[in-house]
Amino acid sequence: MKILVPVKRVVDYNVKVRVKADQSGVELANVKMAMNPFDEIAIEEAVRMKEAGVASEVVAVSCGVAQCQETLRTAMAIGADRGILVSTDAELQPLAVAKLLKALCDKESPDLIILGKQAIDDDANQTGQMLAALMNLPQATFASKVTVAEGKVSVMREIDGGLETISMHMPAVITTDLRLNEPRYATLPNIMKAKKKPLETVTPDALGVDVAARLTTVKVLEPAGRSAGVMVADVAQLVDKLKNEAKVI
Amino acid sequence: MDAPMAREVMEYDVVVVGAGPAGLSSAIRLKQLADAAGRELSVCVVEKGSEVGAHILSGAVIEPRALNELLPDWKERGAPLNTPVTEDRFLLLSKHGARKLPTPPQMHNEGNYIVSLGNFCRWLGEQAEALGVEIYPGFAAAEVLFDDLGAVRGIATGDMGLNRDGTPGPNHERGIELHARQTVFSEGCRGSLSKAVMARFDLRHNADPQTYGLGIKELWEIDPAVHERGLTVHTVGWPLASDTYGGSFLYHLEDNLVSIGFVVGLDYSNPHLSPYEEFQRFKTHSEIRRYLEGGRRISYGARALSEGGFQSLPKLSFPGGVLVGDTAGFLNVPKIKGTHMAMKSGMEAADAIFDHLADVPDGSGEVTGYAERLRASWLWDELYQVRNIRPSFRWGLWGGIAYSAIDTYVLRGRAPWTLKNHADHTQLKPASACAPIDYPKPDGKLSFDRLSSVFISATNHAEEQPCHLQLKDSAAPIQINLATYNAPETRYCPAGVYELVEADDGPRMQINAQNCLHCKTCDIKDPTQNINWVTPEGGGGPNYPNM
Numbered sequence: 091m092k093i094l095v096p097v098k099r100v101v102d103y104n105v106k107v108r109v110k111a112d113q114s115g116v117e118l119a120n121v122k123m124a125m126n127p128f129d130e131i132a133i134e135e136a137v138r139m140k141e142a143g144v145a146s147e148v149v150a151v152s153c154g155v156a157q158c159q160e161t162l163r164t165a166m167a168i169g170a171d172r173g174i175l176v177s178t179d180a181e182l183q184p185l186a187v188a189k190l191l192k193a194l195c196d197k198e199s200p201d202l203i204i205l206g207k208q209a210i211d212d213d214a215n216q217t218g219q220m221l222a223a224l225m226n227l228p229q230a231t232f233a234s235k236v237t238v239a240e241g242k243v244s245v246m247r248e249i250d251g252g253l254e255t256i257s258m259h260m261p262a263v264i265t266t267d268l269r270l271n272e273p274r275y276a277t278l279p280n281i282m283k284a285k286k287k288p289l290e291t292v293t294p295d296a297l298g299v300d301v302a303a304r305l306t307t308v309k310v311l312e313p314a315g316r317s318a319g320v321m322v323a324d325v326a327q328l329v330d331k332l333k334n335e336a337k338v339i
Numbered sequence: 340m341d342a343p344m345a346r347e348v349m350e351y352d353v354v355v356v357g358a359g360p361a362g363l364s365s366a367i368r369l370k371q372l373a374d375a376a377g378r379e380l381s382v383c384v385v386e387k388g389s390e391v392g393a394h395i396l397s398g399a400v401i402e403p404r405a406l407n408e409l410l411p412d413w414k415e416r417g418a419p420l421n422t423p424v425t426e427d428r429f430l431l432l433s434k435h436g437a438r439k440l441p442t443p444p445q446m447h448n449e450g451n452y453i454v455s456l457g458n459f460c461r462w463l464g465e466q467a468e469a470l471g472v473e474i475y476p477g478f479a480a481a482e483v484l485f486d487d488l489g490a491v492r493g494i495a496t497g498d499m500g501l502n503r504d505g506t507p508g509p510n511h512e513r514g515i516e517l518h519a520r521q522t523v524f525s526e527g528c529r530g531s532l533s534k535a536v537m538a539r540f541d542l543r544h545n546a547d548p549q550t551y552g553l554g555i556k557e558l559w560e561i562d563p564a565v566h567e568r569g570l571t572v573h574t575v576g577w578p579l580a581s582d583t584y585g586g587s588f589l590y591h592l593e594d595n596l597v598s599i600g601f602v603v604g605l606d607y608s609n610p611h612l613s614p615y616e617e618f619q620r621f622k623t624h625s626e627i628r629r630y631l632e633g634g635r636r637i638s639y640g641a642r643a644l645s646e647g648g649f650q651s652l653p654k655l656s657f658p659g660g661v662l663v664g665d666t667a668g669f670l671n672v673p674k675i676k677g678t679h680m681a682m683k684s685g686m687e688a689a690d691a692i693f694d695h696l697a698d699v700p701d702g703s704g705e706v707t708g709y710a711e712r713l714r715a716s717w718l719w720d721e722l723y724q725v726r727n728i729r730p731s732f733r734w735g736l737w738g739g740i741a742y743s744a745i746d747t748y749v750l751r752g753r754a755p756w757t758l759k760n761h762a763d764h765t766q767l768k769p770a771s772a773c774a775p776i777d778y779p780k781p782d783g784k785l786s787f788d789r790l791s792s793v794f795i796s797a798t799n800h801a802e803e804q805p806c807h808l809q810l811k812d813s814a815a816p817i818q819i820n821l822a823t824y825n826a827p828e829t830r831y832c833p834a835g836v837y838e839l840v841e842a843d844d845g846p847r848m849q850i851n852a853q854n855c856l857h858c859k860t861c862d863i864k865d866p867t868q869n870i871n872w873v874t875p876e877g878g879g880g881p882n883y884p885n886m
Contacts, residue, residue, distance in 0.1 A: 102389070104799045104882050108637060111560065111595075120458050122390055122797075122882045275499040275512045278475055279347060318783075 091144065091238070091260075093136040094200035095170065096151045096191055097129040099161040100211040109312045116211070116310065125161045128206025130168070131266040134273040135236060136204050137169030144238045147171050149198060153182055153190050159289060166284035167276035173289040178301060180294075184212075186301035188220035193297035195225060200261060202243065207232055207265040218265035228258040232267040346495060346516045351383045352702065353692060354493050354519035356480040356532060358386035359395060360456070361664025361681035362525030363463040364409055368689035370470035380696070382472045383517060385496060387479035387857075389878045391464035392457035394527075394857055396556055396642040396886045397678065398588050398598060399456040400424060400448055400571060404717075405682035410466060419458045421593050424448035425569030430626060432577040437626040440575075443747060445673040445725065448571060453590045453598070455885045456678060479874035483532050483539075484516060490703060491659030493518040494532065499876055505805045520702030521692050522660040525685060528643045529859040530666035531873050542653040542662070548762035549647040549668055550729070552585070553860050555618045555833050556600035556641065557792075558885060561634035566595045573675070574627075578620050581736040583607045584729075585614075587621055588675065589630065596637075596885070597630060604646065604732070605763040605831075605864050609773040613830035616778035619786035623779070631785055639792040640883050641833035641858040644677065645670050647760045649726035655710045659703065661688045671721060672729040673743070680718055687712040724752025730760055767866050770825035789835040793854050798834070800853045800879035807875035808836065808850050808861065815869040816848035824866060831864050856881050 101107055101116065102124040108117045125133075139145040150165035152158040153176040162173035176190050195203060208215035222229035230245035234253065237244045238260075247254045248267045276284075294301045322328045332339045353369055355362040366382045373380035388394035403420065406413055413420070429442045464474055481497030494517055500510040524533045528551065537543055572589040579585045584604030591597055601618035622631060645651070645668040652669075655662050663669075663684040670677030691708035713719055727746050732739030746754055781787045800807075810816070820826050821839070826848070828837035834854040839846050857880045862872035 102797075102882060104389070104797045105884065106795050106797055119885070120392075120455070120461065121884045122393060124389075272510055274510055277512050278349070278478060278496065278515045281475065282473075 091202070092147045092149065092198065092200045093139065093145045093202045093204060094149050094151060094195060094198055095129070095132045095136050095165065095204050096153070096187070096217070097133065097161050097165050098126040098206070098209045099123050099152060099154055099158045100126045100209050103127060103210055109310050113309050113311065115307065123157065123160075125164050126206050126209045126211075128208060128210070128266050128268070130273040131268070131270050132204040132206050133165045133168050133170060134271050135266060136202075138271065139236075139238065140169065145202075149174065149200065151176065151191065151194055153178070153187050155179055162289055163281075163284045164276060166287045167281045168274060169280075170287075172287055175289060175291045176294060176297065177291050178294050180301050181303055182301055183303050183305055184214045184216035185220055185304060186299070187217050188224055189299045190294060190297060190301065191217070191221050192224045193299050195221075202260060202262060202264060204264045204266060207267055218263055222263040225263070227261055227263050229263040229265075230256055230258060231265045233264050234267050234269045236264060236270070344513050346513050348516045348518055349383075351381045351493075351517060351519045352696060353380070353382045353521050353523060354517045355382065355384040355523040355525055356494060357525040357527060357530070357666075358384050358388075358391045358464055358474055358476065359460060359525055359527050359664060359681065360463065360678050361669075361685040362523060363460060363467050363685070364405065364682040365523050365525060365663055365685035365689045366467045366472040367409060367463070367470060368686045369693060370467070370472055372689065372693040374470070380693075383519075384467070384472060384474045385478045385480050385494070385517065386474065386476040387874055387877055388476055388880060389882055390461075390476045391474060392461040393476070393882050394880055395457040395460045396554070396640045396883055397456035398556070398590060398600060398675070399678060400451050400453050400590060400676065401456070401459070402451050402674075402676055402679040405679045405686065409682060409686055416466065417462070419462055420452040420454055422453040422569055422591075424451050424453060424571055426567075426571070428570065428572045430572065430574045432574050432624055432626065434577050435625070437574070437624075443673065443743070445671070445747070446573065446675065453569065453571065453592050455592070455598075457883050457886045477878035479877040480532055481514060481874045483535055484518070486659070489658065491522050491536065491657065493522055497874055497877060501804050501876070503803050503805060508803060520696060521706060523685070523688060523692070524660060524662050524666055525664045525681075526666045528645045528665040529863055529872075531862075533662055533666040534862075536657065536660065536662070537653055540654070540657040542657060544654070546653050547647060547650040547760035549645055549651045550760045550763055551605040551643050551863050552602045552646045553605055553614050553641065553643050553831065553833065553858065554600055554602045555614060556598065556639070556886065557636050558638040559597045559599060559631055559634045559636050560595055561597050561630055562632070563595050565630050566597070567591050568593060575736060577624065578617050579603070580609070583609070583612065584732045584739070585617070587627075589627065597634070599627075599631070602644070605643070605860065606733075606761065606766045608766050608768045609776070610767050610770045610824040610827040611773055611775045611830070613776070613778060615789055615830070615833045616776075619781060620779055622785045623782075628785055636787070636795065638884060638886055639795050640881055640886050641856050641860075643859045643863055646672050646729050648672060648729055649722045650757050651760050655713070656706050658705045661692070661706055661709050663688045669718065669722070671725060673725045680722070683716065683718045684713065687716060687718075726752075727754055727756070727758045730758035764864055764866055764868055767824055767827060769823050789833070793834045793856070796834070796856055797882035797884075798854060798856055798880055799882075800855065800875050802853065804876050806850055806852045807873050808852050808855070809871040809873060811869050811871065812867075815867055817846060819867055820865070821846060821848075828861055828865065828870070831860050833858060833860070837861070
């Protein structure tokens with residue numbers, strides 16, 4: 091069984107993002123980048139399935155600039171067998187990524203595609219669902235437990251107010267939630283081994299995919315700063331302020 | 340407790356601890372020499388920051404002398420030296436005024452560049468990797484390894500995924516032993532392994548105590564109308580009292596960025612002093628605020644620096660290893676620069692190590708050629724000539740300026756005497772003997788509270804791990820530091836790590852180790868040397884962009 095795991099290079103979660111002065115986007119110059127944490131969970135899950143003997147190969151895929159190679163090397167240090175970089179400097183939106191992934195899935199024919207439920211930069215939460223739709227595959231989003239048995243995959247999903255378990259035929263698309271697993275540390279020897287694992291580079295053109303943006307970013311703004319609190323003298327004044335100033339009651 | 344699991348071992352010719360300018364220059368030079376001689380040489384660099392440059396903080400104006408020697412074609416290689424210094428201003432501040440002082444010769448910056456040292460190191464890291472150096476960021480060298488004869492045989496990286504009590508957690512990964520024929524310690528000021536090595540081999544035997552300063556820095560994006568790319572401004576005087584050594588820098592970089600910082604000598608005596616608060620109120624001076632008003636603060640960080648100079652240099656080599664860069668104390672205080680010296684010391688160490696490895700079949704023993712090479716280099720003369728400037732400020736700002744003028748212009752660094760340095764941690768006076776300092780409240784525009792500052796340093800440490808700030812005596816913070824010095828660690832720590840909390844049975848010192856910026860001030864200034872800074876889990880600590 092082959093598992094394909096797309097991984098995205100995003101601003102590291104420790105970094106406090108800053109909007110560019112011209113409001114066109116977020117400052118990326120010399121900012122620490124890392125693998126999207128949900129994708130790390132996806133890689134970890136796939137590698138665990140391989141270690142358990144359920145899967146035979148884990149392929150990591152990343153779409154974007156040349157430095158996404160580093161993200162793929164991280165995925166391979168965690169345990170992916172090989173990497174594929176879809177190399178482009180174009181701004182990639184979820185639909186374009188889903189189309190690129192579909193083209194790769196057509197070539198690779200994976201039995202499972204495990205993605206992060208969303209990326210922490212654009213928070214779109216769309217790529218997995220779009221990919222399933224484009225490929226006409228069953229999907230289970232927000233997975234917190236994945237079990238493969240007798241040619242089917244059973245996924246426990248985190249839904250409002252509880253958990254839902256669904257069973258799907260494979261191939262299928264799964265997107266990971268936070269509680270699925272806790273990714274391991276990449277060890278020094280594994281980071282070294284990852285440098286020697288195969289990494290293939292393709293272009294969107296070679297895959298026959300038009301990645302032109304369909305959406306235009308009008309403006310990016312930082313959240314408004316919170317103003318300082320005030321001390322109120324008594325309950326009456328508090329109620330008055332809530333009613334007349336904050337207008338919440 | 341169970342015996343710890345055995346660690347995997349990896350063998351290298353040379354292991355370098357720390358990917359700063361000194362360590363990377365060392366690694367680059369080693370590979371250049373090996374390539375030129377057609378020899379195989381394996382070089383590995385470990386770095387505790389999450390990436391190269393993540394923990395690097397400096398002004399910085401750099402003198403390209405050492406870089407010209409290391410990579411003469413740095414311009415073609417795209418080194419991020421983008422802003423030549425166009426003007427130097429040196430100001431003496433009083434509370435409401437500013438007077439221009441003649442710029443001392445060491446502070447002339449013709450031919451120098453204003454840079455982000457973090458970005459410079461990122462670039463140096465790329466150059467090193469292109470030469471075949473293996474760089475592993477996110478791995479902290481936590482332990483020095485010794486062979487049967489007592490010589491250094493490499494380092495071990497720290498365990499990952501430990502619980503708070505030191506037991507292995509669910510994701511625990513044991514550290515790795517990196518064995519080397521020679522180990523280069525380039526940890527920056529007050530390196531934790533260098534400290535252990537200095538004690539083990541008694542390297543400070545013939546040296547004065549090292550003295551330090553604490554530098555706190557912010558990066559601002561300012562109004563283009565007041566931005567003057569290439570301008571450097573240095574100040575002395577207000578807000579510090581004249582008996583406290585210190586001053587500020589303000590450098591206009593590219594893209595309307597301004598790097599602004601404040602350095603306080605850690606030999607200050609008044610325990611009420613807060614370097615952080617001094618910096619915050621300094622920014623409200625009319626001469627400084629005119630640049631910052633309407634701008635926004637982008638980043639914040641802090642780092643200690645070595646100020647002891649020539650007379651505080653330890654012995655530089657020992658069996659199995661060498662000290663290079665600021666962990667050895669290579670910084671020219673009157674020039675306010677250390678990068679060129681860090682690089683030069685790293686390069687000379689590389690030359691000496693390369694010769695040694697060729698001469699001694701197994702590469703063991705001590706690389707004594709390193710110190711000999713340094714003594715014959717420009718670095719040695721430069722450091723020797725300015726050796727009396729910093730210590731003369733023990734006579735206060737005016738005494739120091741007067742002495743420095745005579746030493747520089749009349750004696751030209753050839754005074755027949757050498758002034759002594761004294762350990763910073765012995766300089767604090769009891770709180771009762773010193774006047775409290777009333778610092779203004781932050782205005783949220785120019786001056787900020789400590790926690791909102793720490794927030795933009797992007798520092799983080801995995802929550803469940805042993806505290807990396809170890810107390811030898813857990814009672815000392817209350818019984819000595821609070822009782823006699825009014826808990827100075829709550830003020831000198833620029834990250835608010837040390838917090839006095841009231842408990843039912845009296846006050847207690849809480850250590851918020853997650854906030855730590857790895858500046859090392861507490862390891863230096865604690866009056867009884869009770870605090871031992873050790874490396875936390877690799878990848879933790881600040882994530883400085885463009886600092």
